Amino acid sequence: xxxxxxxxxxxxxxxxxxxxxxxxxxxxxxxxxxxxxxxxxxxxxxxxxxxxxxxxxxxxxxxxxxxxxxxxxxxxxxxxxxxxxxxxxxxxxxxxxxxxxxxxxxxxxxxxxxxxxxxxxxxxxxxxxxxxxxxxxxxxxxxxxxxxxxxxxxxxxxxxxxxxxxxxxxxxxxxxxxxxxxxxxxxxxxxxxxxxxxxxxxxxxxxxxxxxxxxxxxxxxxxxxxxxxxxxxxxxxxxxxxxxxxxxxxxxxxxxxxxxxxxxxxxxxxxxxxxxxxxxxxxxxxxxxxxxxxxxxxxxxxxxxxxxxxxxxxxx
Amino acid sequence: xxxxxxxxxxxxxxxxxxxxxxxxxxxxxxxxxxxxxxxxxxxxxxxxxxxxxxxxxxxxxxxxxxxxxxxxxxxxxxxxxxxxxxxxxxxxxxxxxxxxxxxxx
Numbered sequence: 001x002x003x004x005x006x007x008x009x010x011x012x013x014x015x016x017x018x019x020x021x022x023x024x025x026x027x028x029x030x031x032x033x034x035x036x037x038x039x040x041x042x043x044x045x046x047x048x049x050x051x052x053x054x055x056x057x058x059x060x061x062x063x064x065x066x067x068x069x070x071x072x073x074x075x076x077x078x079x080x081x082x083x084x085x086x087x088x089x090x091x092x093x094x095x096x097x098x099x100x101x102x103x104x105x106x107x108x109x110x111x112x113x114x115x116x117x118x119x120x121x122x123x124x125x126x127x128x129x130x131x132x133x134x135x136x137x138x139x140x141x142x143x144x145x146x147x148x149x150x151x152x153x154x155x156x157x158x159x160x161x162x163x164x165x166x167x168x169x170x171x172x173x174x175x176x177x178x179x180x181x182x183x184x185x186x187x188x189x190x191x192x193x194x195x196x197x198x199x200x201x202x203x204x205x206x207x208x209x210x211x212x213x214x215x216x217x218x219x220x221x222x223x224x225x226x227x228x229x230x231x232x233x234x235x236x237x238x239x240x241x242x243x244x245x246x247x248x249x250x251x252x253x254x255x256x257x258x259x260x261x262x263x264x265x266x267x268x269x270x271x272x273x274x275x276x277x278x279x280x281x282x283x284x285x286x287x288x289x290x291x292x293x294x295x296x297x298x299x300x301x302x303x304x305x306x307x308x309x310x311x312x313x314x315x316x
Numbered sequence: 317x318x319x320x321x322x323x324x325x326x327x328x329x330x331x332x333x334x335x336x337x338x339x340x341x342x343x344x345x346x347x348x349x350x351x352x353x354x355x356x357x358x359x360x361x362x363x364x365x366x367x368x369x370x371x372x373x374x375x376x377x378x379x380x381x382x383x384x385x386x387x388x389x390x391x392x393x394x395x396x397x398x399x400x401x402x403x404x405x406x407x408x409x410x411x412x413x414x415x416x417x418x419x420x421x
Binding site for chain 1: 323329
């Protein structure tokens with residue numbers, strides 16, 4: 001097990017005052033909170049900061065931790081001395097705000113877990129003996145929304161046994177995702193949350209849907225947007241081009257003198273529903289590079305013949 | 317554990333939720349949700365709390381609001397500002413992603 005330097009985690013000297021500890025944690029928490037910071041790794045850092053604060057904000061735990069000595073380095077292999085916490089009772093310190101299931105083995109070795117306390121605190125928010133509802137996020141492909149799909153998901157959730165102990169259990173579930181789902185919508189799986197207590201019915205599981213960023217289609221509600229590159233001559237003269245859609249390739253008719261950013265609507269080709277969404281192909285004019293002398297001559301000819309000034313409106 | 321994967325569970329798409337369902341899904345008290353409504357953070361349809369119907373997006377908003385209060389000690393007014401800014405940032409991220417695809421394509 002690695003030693004954790006809680007002072008380093010919060011960017012503090014060992015001599016920091018309680019006020020400084022609080023300020024340092026608040027600052028880090030605001031920056032790293034998973035609802036605020038979407039960077040990968042932010043959530044882990046947020047949990048580490050929470051663990052460090054849990055110890056350093058509590059004078060009892062902090063004193064005990066300090067007694068381990070300043071010679072330990074973060075990451076160093078660590079074993080707690082047998083009598084390290086003699087004379088300390090971590091009774092009133094409390095596990096007030098953080099979710100102790102997120103804490104490290106290092107923390108657990110030193111301070112144990114307030115399992116029963118944590119469990120009763122969580123259930124105080126729910127109704128009577130109903131099991132708690134759970135929530136998870138699931139990322140699917142846009143195509144899955146067109147056809148419906150079956151996905152296997154892994155869920156980690158704390159489970160309370162008869163003796164009141166909480167453990168993190170992993171379970172997998174095969175979920176059928178209904179056709180016509182859109183981003184941000186929730187799927188409810190009745191009875192898949194925490195089991196009820198006594199006669200109480202089990203909680204439900206809510207899955208929030210997000211789409212993979214596949215670089216091709218973006219969704220807004222049931223409408224799907226596709227950026228479709230076309231050549232300058234296709235834009236000028238119009239004509240038929242092939243375009244991918246989540247349900248297969250279609251032929252699209254480009255109007256004459258089409259311009260960049262123009263949206264071509266394919267009615268009802270968005271995500272199915274009542275009403276079904278539309279698919280919008282947003283035209284993107286791609287200019288072929290002049291690679292050879294012949295290419296260059298062609299461009300020169302165009303420049304002479306077309307008398308085209310793209311900056312006419314700018315008055316230069 | 318692996319045995320449970322055999323069964324396929326089908327779900328229903330949540331369109332609207334009642335006050336009780338919203339509270340259960342987020343693990344929060346009804347009084348607290350009422351305060352969010354009073355602050356204009358959630359906007360249910362219907363006149364009285366018993367008849368309130370929340371759009372499904374409220375589940376995400378209420379959960380985020382609860383995290384902000386529990387983890388960071390943000391008050392109701394602060395939650396309202398933070399959620400608005402998060403929505404705005406999400407929209408901008410969306411746009412930036414699209415523009416990046418365009419310029420790299």
